[in-house]
Amino acid sequence: xxxxxxxxxxxxxxxxxxxxxxxxxxxxxxxxxxxxxxxxxxxxxxxxxxxxxxxxxxxxxxxxxxxxxxxxxxxxxxxxxxxxxxxxxxxxxxxxxxxxxxxxxxxxxxxxxxxxxxxxxxxxxxxxxxxxxxxxxxxxxxxxxxxxxxxxxxxxxxxxxxxxxxxxxxxxxxxxxxxxxxxxxxxxxxxxxxxxxxxxxxxxxxxxxxxxxxxxxxxxxxxxxxxxxxxxxxxxxxxxxxxxxxxxxxxxxxxxxxxxxxxxxxxxxxxxxxxxxxxxxxxxxxxxxxxxxxxxxxxxxxxxxxxxxxxxxxxxxxxxxxxxxxxxxxxxxxxxxxxxxxxxxxxxxxxxxxxxxxxxxxxxxxxxxxxxxxxxxxxxxxxxxxxxxxxxxxxxxxxxxxxxxxxxxxxxxxxxxxxxxxxxxxxxxxxxxxxxxxxxxxx
Amino acid sequence: xxxxxxxxxxxxxxxxxxxxxxxxxxxxxxxxxxxxxxxxxxxxxxxxxxxxxxxxxxxxxxxxxxxxxxxxxxxxxxxxxxxxxxxxxxxxxxxxxxxxxxxxxxxxxxxxxxxxxxxxxxxxxxxxxxxxxxxxxxxxxxxxxxxxxxxxxxxxxxxxxxxxxxxxxxxxxxxxxxxxxxxxxxxxxxxxxxxxxxxxxxxxxxxxxxxxxxxxxxxxxxxxxxxxxxxxxxxxxxxxxxxxxxxxxxxxxxxxxxxxxxxxxxxxxxxxxxxxxxxxxxxxxxxxxxxxxxxxxxxxxxxxxxxxxxxxxxxxxxxxxxxxxxxxxxxxxxxxxxxxxxxxxxxxxxxxxxxxxxxxxxxxxxxxxxxxxxxxxxxxxxxxxxxxxxxxxxxxxxxxxxxxxxxxxxxxxxxxxxxxxxxxxxxxxxxxxxxxxxxxxxxxxxxxxxxxxxxxxxxxxxxxxxxxxxxxxx
Numbered sequence: 001x002x003x004x005x006x007x008x009x010x011x012x013x014x015x016x017x018x019x020x021x022x023x024x025x026x027x028x029x030x031x032x033x034x035x036x037x038x039x040x041x042x043x044x045x046x047x048x049x050x051x052x053x054x055x056x057x058x059x060x061x062x063x064x065x066x067x068x069x070x071x072x073x074x075x076x077x078x079x080x081x082x083x084x085x086x087x088x089x090x091x092x093x094x095x096x097x098x099x100x101x102x103x104x105x106x107x108x109x110x111x112x113x114x115x116x117x118x119x120x121x122x123x124x125x126x127x128x129x130x131x132x133x134x135x136x137x138x139x140x141x142x143x144x145x146x147x148x149x150x151x152x153x154x155x156x157x158x159x160x161x162x163x164x165x166x167x168x169x170x171x172x173x174x175x176x177x178x179x180x181x182x183x184x185x186x187x188x189x190x191x192x193x194x195x196x197x198x199x200x201x202x203x204x205x206x207x208x209x210x211x212x213x214x215x216x217x218x219x220x221x222x223x224x225x226x227x228x229x230x231x232x233x234x235x236x237x238x239x240x241x242x243x244x245x246x247x248x249x250x251x252x253x254x255x256x257x258x259x260x261x262x263x264x265x266x267x268x269x270x271x272x273x274x275x276x277x278x279x280x281x282x283x284x285x286x287x288x289x290x291x292x293x294x295x296x297x298x299x300x301x302x303x304x305x306x307x308x309x310x311x312x313x314x315x316x317x318x319x320x321x322x323x324x325x326x327x328x329x330x331x332x333x334x335x336x337x338x339x340x341x342x343x344x345x346x347x348x349x350x351x352x353x354x355x356x357x358x359x360x361x362x363x364x365x366x367x368x369x370x371x372x373x374x375x376x377x378x379x380x381x382x383x384x385x386x387x388x389x390x391x392x393x394x395x396x397x398x399x400x401x402x403x404x405x406x407x408x409x410x411x412x413x414x415x416x417x418x419x420x421x422x423x424x425x426x427x428x429x430x431x432x433x434x435x436x437x438x439x440x441x442x443x
Numbered sequence: 444x445x446x447x448x449x450x451x452x453x454x455x456x457x458x459x460x461x462x463x464x465x466x467x468x469x470x471x472x473x474x475x476x477x478x479x480x481x482x483x484x485x486x487x488x489x490x491x492x493x494x495x496x497x498x499x500x501x502x503x504x505x506x507x508x509x510x511x512x513x514x515x516x517x518x519x520x521x522x523x524x525x526x527x528x529x530x531x532x533x534x535x536x537x538x539x540x541x542x543x544x545x546x547x548x549x550x551x552x553x554x555x556x557x558x559x560x561x562x563x564x565x566x567x568x569x570x571x572x573x574x575x576x577x578x579x580x581x582x583x584x585x586x587x588x589x590x591x592x593x594x595x596x597x598x599x600x601x602x603x604x605x606x607x608x609x610x611x612x613x614x615x616x617x618x619x620x621x622x623x624x625x626x627x628x629x630x631x632x633x634x635x636x637x638x639x640x641x642x643x644x645x646x647x648x649x650x651x652x653x654x655x656x657x658x659x660x661x662x663x664x665x666x667x668x669x670x671x672x673x674x675x676x677x678x679x680x681x682x683x684x685x686x687x688x689x690x691x692x693x694x695x696x697x698x699x700x701x702x703x704x705x706x707x708x709x710x711x712x713x714x715x716x717x718x719x720x721x722x723x724x725x726x727x728x729x730x731x732x733x734x735x736x737x738x739x740x741x742x743x744x745x746x747x748x749x750x751x752x753x754x755x756x757x758x759x760x761x762x763x764x765x766x767x768x769x770x771x772x773x774x775x776x777x778x779x780x781x782x783x784x785x786x787x788x789x790x791x792x793x794x795x796x797x798x799x800x801x802x803x804x805x806x807x808x809x810x811x812x813x814x815x816x817x818x819x820x821x822x823x824x825x826x827x828x829x830x831x832x833x834x835x836x837x838x839x840x841x842x843x844x845x846x847x848x849x850x851x852x853x854x855x856x857x858x859x860x861x862x863x864x865x866x867x868x869x870x871x872x873x874x875x876x877x878x879x880x881x882x883x884x885x886x887x888x889x890x891x892x893x894x895x896x897x898x899x900x901x902x903x904x905x906x907x908x909x910x911x912x913x914x915x916x917x
Contacts, residue, residue, distance in 0.1 A: 403910055411733075
């Protein structure tokens with residue numbers, strides 16, 4: 001079953017291109033033909049000359065980035081984008097969500113739906129749609145939200161997973177909090193699951209783990225592509241009965257998003273080392289899993305600086321939120337293991353009921369996917385996709401910042417002139433306060 | 444890429460505009476070695492095949508044949524426009540882009556706005572339409588004018604309101620030259636206040652420039668270049684006041700000052716014309732810097748003012764450039780932003796500067812700059828890879844800061860001095876369509892603008908508590 005990727009705005013198009021590239025490179029590298037075939041089928045189709053063409057649609061309101069992504073893909077010699085699978089305009093959305101959502105989105109609705117329809121029809125079976133975008137700007141956020149809404153209308157039974165990149169806290173766009181709030185509130189009603197990467201976190205991984213001195217967006221995007229790739233590359237799941245899973249998005253959503261109020265997913269990956277050090281590093285499953293588990297509990301995204309003091313509360317304490325500050329409660333987790341000796345990896349640590357809220361049994365809350373094929377040159381690697389309180393703090397500060405600005409009505413006229421009213425803002429704020437409250441109460 | 448149209452009105456507007464086109468050509472010539480009509484050029488110039496009778500513009504990518512400026516020139520006297528048409532820039536403008544008359548506005552806003560405004564309305568709209576039609580995707584109108592006279596001030600603001608009427612979705616960025624206190628036009632306070640109201644109501648963004656600041660900068664550079672100290676010789680064409688390397692040879696009296704304003708326009712449009720790693724589109728400027736519709740006056744400051752000719756002297760450190768941008772000597776209006784409140788600030792960097800340099804300097808400068816409580820992170824940044832001629836990097840800072848209120852208050856004082864005595868009022872009231880209420884309304888518009896800035900200022904330094912969040916009923 002195939003996944004159609006919809007890349008929206010500058011960020012979506014840049015990350016999307018790197019994601020597809022790293023998935024393909026990894027599949028070609030590995031020795032197993034079965035994995036390679038499954039991966040290629042999932043994300044690419046073959047044209048009449050046998051060339052691999054991505055099952056992807058590129059959308060932006062200005063042409064520069066799309067042109068770059070298309071030529072980068074072509075230069076690789078291994079794959080390319082479809083010649084007519086892109087759409088752009090001349091003038092961007094000016095960092096304005098309302099401009100993207102109310103003006104550009106509707107203006108180009110038919111063209112975009114047509115492009116997606118063509119890709120969907122080319123799939124034998126559609127596993128679902130992956131929409132990639134950022135939340136800080138105008139196009140990715142505004143047009144991206146509108147397009148997600150259209151896709152939901154046109155494909156009501158398909159899985160839609162939105163991958164979002166959250167901006168640096170010290171912004172480069174002054175109104176980024178507004179754009180983020182409006183995007184998240186709307187997507188919550190439309191999307192099946194929202195997978196988030198934060199620029200700040202990824203930046204830290206680049207500087208502290210990968211030792212990169214002058215970090216560029218290309219470096220950041222390559223880490224995101226690696227983490228996302230390790231989730232989406234085919235794996236053996238409990239349901240797939242010995243063959244590579246054919247429904248990655250569906251399995252992800254059903255494993256993690258059992259309640260409509262809880263859709264925010266975060267990703268952690270271990271190990272993350274510079275390519276140069278790989279030859280000198282050796283990893284063991286017990287060590288990797290121990291670190292990953294502690295990363296989950298203490299809400300650290302890197303294997304450096306983990307707070308080993310944080311422990312899950314004992315059963316008796318759970319009703320009194322004593323360790324509310326530092327302990328990260330999960331609703332559900334999916335652990336994906338790839339590489340050597342994967343069947344000997346002991347994952348019982350993640351089935352501890354203390355890690356989870358009380359509604360689901362650990363058997364229901366925790367799933368493991370495995371693949372004996374190493375991913376992206378790491379002999380052993382583990383990725384955790386988590387529906388937990390991990391994103392609570394950044395979400396809260398995003399909403400808080402936006403609310404403070406809104407209290408003064410600063411910049412609101414820029415949105416109202418395109419059709420977003422103060423009521424719309426208030427609705428978005430209340431939806432997100434609801435989400436924050438639900439995650440806070442997760443026990 | 445998008446296009447912009449420059450509308451220059453009045454003597455000052457046209458003189459500054461002329462310097463802008465000269466320096467723009469110089470800048471593009473510096474960068475465009477192959478003579479191809481590229482996207483960057485097309486944002487301000489049309490490429491015309493003069494052999495064809497209707498001069499259809501060529502598409503981007505072809506050779507440069509004949510560049511025409513995307514401009515409309517308006518003046519109610521012929522002197523300045525004629526001079527342009529006799530100079531080396533004459534080929535850049537054709538007659539459909541010009542609108543002139545003979546008698547001038549007599550330094551009278553009412554004559555410019557009401558009399559000429561209604562007489563030439565159709566023609567102005569027509570010429571603007573034509574300029575807009577030549578554009579594939581018109582993003583912005585740049586209006587250049589002065590506030591103190593009659594044509595630039597009166598007719599210029601009429602053009603502004605026509606732009607809003609006819610092209611409501613196109614951004615309007617206005618560069619306004621404000622008169623100094625010792626201005627030789629007696630009625631300049633009247634003209635300025637009457638024009639201010641129009642700017643507040645119809646412009647998206649205003650870049651106020653004070654003559655006095657320009658004079659000070661010119662003095663500073665001349666002093667520097669004549670000081671004769673070793674290692675202080677300035678590279679001629681790098682000075683922000685220099686027109687060296689442009690087409691027009693001999694330097695005229697106001698040229699030095701006008702070059703500064705021309706450089707301001709070049710820098711603000713650099714990201715729209717050239718590639719960069721973090722592009723800042725013109726519509727993003729208004730979006731990020733204007734939190735409330737009427738508070739759209741942005742204090743510009745430019746650095747560096749010059750580069751030293753002696754290359755063995757190490758060039759001023761990059762960080763120094765950022766510090767300078769926030770010093771009073773580099774501002775184009777005389778005001779004190781550091782002791783007032785920043786509502787938002789944009790940094791447009793040109794040249795070989797990395798994101799990490801930008802972030803580092805923002806972190807460094809933040810503690811000394813007071814920002815309004817709900818916009819503590821109120822920085823908008825842009826990186827353009829092409830530096831200006833003669834420099835390796837440069838910085839334009841646009842600050843939306845409450846310090847502009849002092850400028851406006853001084854202006855109001857000069858106005859009241861005259862208005863109290865009803866001095867010269869009859870010249871205005873004799874003009875058809877002009878009434879006393881225009882004066883009182885303009886005054887109250889300015890006063891309420893000042894009041895809005897005052898209210899924001901009052902929050903400065905006070906620890907504003909976070910607004911109480913919405914509570915979810917459980």
